[in-house]
Amino acid sequence: ANRSSIDAFRAAVLDRLVASPPWRRGYLTMLRDLNREGGLYFDVVDALRARGVVLSKAEFGDYLSGLVQWKSVGEAHAAWLDFNRRRGVEVAYGLFDGAFVREPDGIPFGWVFSPVKSVVKTLDRGQGEHGERALTLTFFGDRTPQPGVEQWLALSPGRHVLSGWSSAEGFQGDRGLVWRAHCRSDAGQWKVLATTRAEHGSHGWLPFSTEFVVPDEGCTVQLLRIESASLAALDTIFSGTVSYSRLAVSKE
Numbered sequence: 001a002n003r004s005s006i007d008a009f010r011a012a013v014l015d016r017l018v019a020s021p022p023w024r025r026g027y028l029t030m031l032r033d034l035n036r037e038g039g040l041y042f043d044v045v046d047a048l049r050a051r052g053v054v055l056s057k058a059e060f061g062d063y064l065s066g067l068v069q070w071k072s073v074g075e076a077h078a079a080w081l082d083f084n085r086r087r088g089v090e091v092a093y094g095l096f097d098g099a100f101v102r103e104p105d106g107i108p109f110g111w112v113f114s115p116v117k118s119v120v121k122t123l124d125r126g127q128g129e130h131g132e133r134a135l136t137l138t139f140f141g142d143r144t145p146q147p148g149v150e151q152w153l154a155l156s157p158g159r160h161v162l163s164g165w166s167s168a169e170g171f172q173g174d175r176g177l178v179w180r181a182h183c184r185s186d187a188g189q190w191k192v193l194a195t196t197r198a199e200h201g202s203h204g205w206l207p208f209s210t211e212f213v214v215p216d217e218g219c220t221v222q223l224l225r226i227e228s229a230s231l232a233a234l235d236t237i238f239s240g241t242v243s244y245s246r247l248a249v250s251k252e
Contacts, residue, residue: 061107098247114148134245139238150225163209164247171240175230183219
C-alpha cells in the first residue's frame with residue numbers, strides 16, 4: 001500500500017475511535033500490549049486527546065499504567081493530579097483517600113480493588129476507630145496471597161511513616177496479613193520498603209505505624225498493597241475478618 005492509503009486508513013480508524021465505539025478500550029489496550037514501549041499506543045491516545053476526546057475512567061487508568069511502565073512516573077502523577085483537579089478533588093501528599101471516603105477509582109494513584117474470589121471487600125460507614133468509614137476484608141478459609149487492594153504512590157526521597165488503625169474478628173492465618181510498601185526502579189526491579197504489624201485473632205481498633213526511607217535513587221514509583229506476611233503458599237490460607245481505617249503515608 002502507498003503512503004497516502006496508509007494515512008487515509010489511519011485517519012479512518014481515528015475517526016472511529018473518536019466516536020467512542022464499545023470496542024475502543026480493547027483496541028487501545030491491544031496497541032499498548034503489542035507495541036514495545038507503547039510508542040504507537042501513546043501516539044493514538046495523544047491524537048484522540050488532541051481532538052477533544054475525554055477518555056473513560058478505565059481508559060485513563062490504562063493510560064496512566066502505560067506512562068508508569070514506559071515513559072514517566074512524574075508525567076503519570078501530573079496527569080492524575082490534573083484529573084482530580086478537574087473533578088474538584090483535593091489530593092494531599094502521600095496516600096490518596098486513606099479514610100476510604102470515596103468509592104475506589106480503580107486507576108493508578110487511587111485505590112485499585114481487584115476481584116479475588118476468596119475474599120469479600122466492603123467499605124462500611126461507622127466502622128472506623130472513631131466512626132469513620134473502614135475497609136473490611138472477609139476471608140473464607142481459602143488460599144489468598146494477595147487480597148487485591150493496592151495503590152501506586154509517587155513519594156519523594158526521604159523518611160516516611162505508614163500508619164493507620166486496624167481491627168480483627170476471628171481472623172486466622174499462620175503468618176497473618178500486612179500492608180507492604182514496595183519500591184520499583186526504572187529498570188523494573190522491586191524491593192520492600194516497609195511492612196506493617198501482622199494481623200491475627202480478634203481485637204478492637206488499634207493503631208499501627210512503621211517508618212521507612214525512600215532512597216534517592218532506584219525508587220521512581222512505589223506500590224502499597226495488602227499481602228500475606230509470608231511468601232510461602234501454604235501460609236496464605238485465611239479466614240475471618242480484618243478492617244482498616246485512617247491509613248496515611250506522611251513525610252517526616
